[in-house]
Amino acid sequence: MARYGQAFKDKAVARLLPPHSAPVEVVSREVGIGVGTLERWREEALSQPPPLSG
Numbered sequence: 001m002a003r004y005g006q007a008f009k010d011k012a013v014a015r016l017l018p019p020h021s022a023p024v025e026v027v028s029r030e031v032g033i034g035v036g037t038l039e040r041w042r043e044e045a046l047s048q049p050p051p052l053s054g
Contacts, residue, residue, distance in 0.1 A: 024042075
């Protein structure tokens with residue numbers, strides 16, 4: 001199984017979220033990652049607490 005760095009995952013997930021909100025199928029083709037994997041990465045990212053500001 002391939003392993004991807006956190007920066008790569010973050011960049012791919014960022015394309016799925018506002019303001020980009022690209023369809024998961026489009027991002028999947030662009031980065032060569034399966035739709036299911038991208039959906040899992042997105043869910044993991046959304047379940048994390050927001051970063052502290054200030």
